[in-house]
Amino acid sequence: xxxxxxxxLDEAISLALAHVEPxxxxxxxxxxxxxxxxxxxxxxxxxxxxxxxxxxxDGYAVRAQDTAxxxxxxxxxxxxxxxxxxxxxxxxxxxxxxxxxxxxPTGGPMPPSADAVIMLEETARQNNDVxxxxxxxxxxxxxxxxxxxxxxxxxVFKAGHKLRAVDIGALxxxxxxxxxxxxxxxxxxxxxxxxxxxxxxxxxxxxxRQINSxxxxxxxxxxxxxxxxxxxxxxxxxxxxxxxxxxxSESDMVLLSGGSSVGARDWTLQILQDLGQVFVHGLQIRPGxxxxxxIIERKPVMGLPGNPVSCALVFEKFVRPVLARRSGLKVLxxxxxxxxxxxxxxxxxxxGREDFVAVRVRIDEADGTLYAEPILGHSHNISTLAxxxxxxxxxxxxxEIPEGAQVWVELL
Amino acid sequence: xxxxxxxxLDEAISLALAHVEPxxxxxxxxxxxxxxxxxxxxxxxxxxxxxxxxxxxDGYAVRAQDTAxxxxxxxxxxxxxxxxxxxxxxxxxxxxxxxxxxxxPTGGPMPPSADAVIMLEETARQNNDVxxxxxxxxxxxxxxxxxxxxxxxxxVFKAGHKLRAVDIGALxxxxxxxxxxxxxxxxxxxxxxxxxxxxxxxxxxxxxRQINSxxxxxxxxxxxxxxxxxxxxxxxxxxxxxxxxxxxSESDMVLLSGGSSVGARDWTLQILQDLGQVFVHGLQIRPGxxxxxxIIERKPVMGLPGNPVSCALVFEKFVRPVLARRSGLKVLxxxxxxxxxxxxxxxxxxxGREDFVAVRVRIDEADGTLYAEPILGHSHNISTLAxxxxxxxxxxxxxEIPEGAQVWVELL
Numbered sequence: 001x002x003x004x005x006x007x008x009l010d011e012a013i014s015l016a017l018a019h020v021e022p023x024x025x026x027x028x029x030x031x032x033x034x035x036x037x038x039x040x041x042x043x044x045x046x047x048x049x050x051x052x053x054x055x056x057x058d059g060y061a062v063r064a065q066d067t068a069x070x071x072x073x074x075x076x077x078x079x080x081x082x083x084x085x086x087x088x089x090x091x092x093x094x095x096x097x098x099x100x101x102x103x104x105p106t107g108g109p110m111p112p113s114a115d116a117v118i119m120l121e122e123t124a125r126q127n128n129d130v131x132x133x134x135x136x137x138x139x140x141x142x143x144x145x146x147x148x149x150x151x152x153x154x155x156v157f158k159a160g161h162k163l164r165a166v167d168i169g170a171l172x173x174x175x176x177x178x179x180x181x182x183x184x185x186x187x188x189x190x191x192x193x194x195x196x197x198x199x200x201x202x203x204x205x206x207x208x209r210q211i212n213s214x215x216x217x218x219x220x221x222x223x224x225x226x227x228x229x230x231x232x233x234x235x236x237x238x239x240x241x242x243x244x245x246x247x248x249s250e251s252d253m254v255l256l257s258g259g260s261s262v263g264a265r266d267w268t269l270q271i272l273q274d275l276g277q278v279f280v281h282g283l284q285i286r287p288g289x290x291x292x293x294x295i296i297e298r299k300p301v302m303g304l305p306g307n308p309v310s311c312a313l314v315f316e317k318f319v320r321p322v323l324a325r326r327s328g329l330k331v332l333x334x335x336x337x338x339x340x341x342x343x344x345x346x347x348x349x350x351x352g353r354e355d356f357v358a359v360r361v362r363i364d365e366a367d368g369t370l371y372a373e374p375i376l377g378h379s380h381n382i383s384t385l386a387x388x389x390x391x392x393x394x395x396x397x398x399x400e401i402p403e404g405a406q407v408w409v410e411l412l
Numbered sequence: 413x414x415x416x417x418x419x420x421l422d423e424a425i426s427l428a429l430a431h432v433e434p435x436x437x438x439x440x441x442x443x444x445x446x447x448x449x450x451x452x453x454x455x456x457x458x459x460x461x462x463x464x465x466x467x468x469x470d471g472y473a474v475r476a477q478d479t480a481x482x483x484x485x486x487x488x489x490x491x492x493x494x495x496x497x498x499x500x501x502x503x504x505x506x507x508x509x510x511x512x513x514x515x516x517p518t519g520g521p522m523p524p525s526a527d528a529v530i531m532l533e534e535t536a537r538q539n540n541d542v543x544x545x546x547x548x549x550x551x552x553x554x555x556x557x558x559x560x561x562x563x564x565x566x567x568v569f570k571a572g573h574k575l576r577a578v579d580i581g582a583l584x585x586x587x588x589x590x591x592x593x594x595x596x597x598x599x600x601x602x603x604x605x606x607x608x609x610x611x612x613x614x615x616x617x618x619x620x621r622q623i624n625s626x627x628x629x630x631x632x633x634x635x636x637x638x639x640x641x642x643x644x645x646x647x648x649x650x651x652x653x654x655x656x657x658x659x660x661s662e663s664d665m666v667l668l669s670g671g672s673s674v675g676a677r678d679w680t681l682q683i684l685q686d687l688g689q690v691f692v693h694g695l696q697i698r699p700g701x702x703x704x705x706x707i708i709e710r711k712p713v714m715g716l717p718g719n720p721v722s723c724a725l726v727f728e729k730f731v732r733p734v735l736a737r738r739s740g741l742k743v744l745x746x747x748x749x750x751x752x753x754x755x756x757x758x759x760x761x762x763x764g765r766e767d768f769v770a771v772r773v774r775i776d777e778a779d780g781t782l783y784a785e786p787i788l789g790h791s792h793n794i795s796t797l798a799x800x801x802x803x804x805x806x807x808x809x810x811x812e813i814p815e816g817a818q819v820w821v822e823l824l
Binding site: 031032035049050051052054056085086087088089090091107108109144148149150156157164165166167168169170172173174175177193194195196199200203204205206207208209211212214215216217218219221222235306307308312331333334335336337338339361363378380381382383385386388389411412 | 443444447461462463464466468497498499500501502503519520521556560561562568569576577578579580581582584585587589605606607608611612615616617618619620621623624626627628629630631633634647718719720724743745746747748749750751773775790792793794795797798800801823824
């Protein structure tokens with residue numbers, strides 16, 4: 001059996017990203033349902049947007065040359081020939097002759113012969129037909145050009161972009177009603193452990209309810225992927241091996257959680273080495289050290305620690321980028337909400353190891369200050385995370401973060 | 413008509429939170445489907461967890477008193493009487509007599525008469541029956557008590573807590589298969605504007621596709637609320653009034669987007685004042701100044717600017733906390749993922765106004781440094797946000813943030 005050196009988290013991630021291939025299958029779905037999905041095609045804008053020149057202000061559409069020299073002291077007077085309605089076809093608007101102006105609302109289409117807008121605040125209406133201007137404008141002032149939002153043919157989004165709410169808005173603004181996205185990645189989950197029973201089953205003293213698949217499901221689905229649970233497998237080599245083979249054949253990526261006993265841990269490693277290529281075994285992080293990453297049939301297969309705190313943390317820190325890449329995402333930006341808080345108790349670590357400490361965040365209602373209180377629970381205990389609001393990272397090069405320090409809390 | 417002073421964003425939020433009542437209706441749902449939902453009940457732990465004493469290490473379960481004086485130089489020898497299996501009923505395990513030890517895996521149940529675990533690394537197995545110990549342990553060493561995860565009767569979550577993936581794990585660990593949560597808040601959306609058509613409709617020059625309801629839908633649903641679209645309403649007072657009344661009767665909260673013309677803006681204000689109580693009119697932020705917040709029939713009704721950039725921004729900054737409170741959430745923690753980036757171009761603002769500038773984030777692949785490039789687009793243009801990765805805030809007390817400054821980008 002090959003032996004492995006434990007790896008720094010960032011090395012392990014780089015290595016994993018170098019090995020993981022994005023899925024290739026895509027599907028066409030309605031744009032309105034594409035939130036969180038990853039584009040499988042480049043999007044080019046099919047038309048100029050908004051498609052007509054619009055006013056950026058409430059005011060009067062004018063011919064800029066007619067406003068020359070206007071000031072508070074020497075206003076220019078123009079004749080009002082009408083009013084632009086929102087949504088009006090600009091081809092139905094009157095041509096402005098010299099000395100004429102047309103009332104226009106923000107967003108209203110520009111009359112064809114007008115080339116600037118003077119804002120309401122710079123004018124005084126004399127009567128129904130006449131307006132005074134207090135300043136001069138140059139051509140284009142307060143006018144949004146017909147292609148000011150998007151230009152026809154412009155590359156709007158690249159394949160590999162994850163669609164956000166505003167992007168759906170942009171696509172619909174261009175009249176793009178369906179998009180080609182990568183299909184959802186199917187993440188298979190296997191829970192190993194002879195002590196495990198399902199939460200709905202009757203439990204006997206000595207047994208433990210299986211929860212990791214449910215924690216992983218929430219984390220996977222919030223990444224717009226799909227989770228498939230392949231059940232609880234006892235700590236028996238042949239059963240684990242069969243489960244891995246089955247899960248790999250049915251999924252795009254597999255997570256094994258558990259095998260907290262020495263034997264089960266060794267079996268998982270042996271099985272993954274036997275079925276594919278293991279390239280990470282052991283992370284220099286706490287919790288989460290006994291983590292494995294392999295490729296089997298060109299699919300990532302990751303062995304996560306069995307205790308729930310380590311399992312959830314390793315998902316956030318290591319599985320998440322792998323899943324993002326497998327989902328077709330090109331650019332990986334931070335995935336956590338951060339809160340700045342004052343640490344109320346020193347936390348300690350060992351140099352050379354990245355530590356993640358669960359903390360509770362308290363808000364001082366009076367001034368809004370946030371305080372982070374370390375939770376010194378065992379990583380066997382799901383209560384450690386249930387009581388926590390987030391995680392504080394102690395970088396490998398630090399031995400401690402002292403009481404009173406301002407820290408970033410990654411919210412759960 | 414009452415006149416209003418524009419408000420600072422944090423003042424407006426405090427005022428809104430003081431006016432908004434959480435919904436009261438709740439429903440019982442399966443725990444496995446409760447991700448992102450808000451608890452409507454306190455959760456007390458129904459039983460001690462794990463319910464039996466477990467080992468925290470791979471090693472040997474022992475009677476601590478038998479290990480007294482053990483060291484590398486003077487090991488203590490114990491007789492191995494068996495091996496604990498994962499999931500075994502501890503009542504079936506043998507009693508340890510003086511001088512006896514039992515092999516035990518991490519998580520395995522403690523034999524009843526054992527009170528400590530000595531880790532594998534501190535032992536040497538002599539043969540099948542005999543193990544040498546190289547250190548002494550005290551009672552409780554490496555043992556997780558029967559109530560070490562949760563204690564029976566313990567308050568685990570308070571009503572008003574939003575359930576995360578790890579919380580679902582904690583509930584299932586306790587055998588809690590269903591939970592009472594507030595029902596999803598129904599957020600009604602009205603888009604006003606005579607120039608608007610739906611994205612799937614044929615568009616005529618001068619018209620604009622309605623996108624704000626789709627942007628808002630994505631933002632609302634990612635908050636575990638439900639969005640109801642009440643259609644496009646032209647800029648006509650009676651039609652807007654009727655739409656507001658209808659939406660209020662069918663929803664728990666209403667968002668009006670648009671009315672970008674002066675007239676429409678005034679009508680919205682008049683209608684909301686007429687039907688209820690307006691307490692915010694105008695925010696000292698850019699974009700997003702023409703924002704209204706009212707209570708009608710004890711439901712929040714918010715008027716958002718019509719241009720998509722302002723609409724999305726005001727949702728994030730002002731609607732989000734109001735919706736969270738209306739959803740029953742007790743504690744409001746930061747809602748944005750943050751990335752620290754170096755600003756590559758000075759951004760300017762006016763003192764006394766909070767500015768939000770869209771930025772593109774670029775990653776230097778070589779060293780992972782992030783750079784934030786301001787996007788100087790108009791807030792009429794959805795392209796401003798589609799091109800952006802996030803938003804940089806210029807606080808009210810600053811006139812600018814200079815090129816080269818390290819800034820926090822709130823990722824979209």
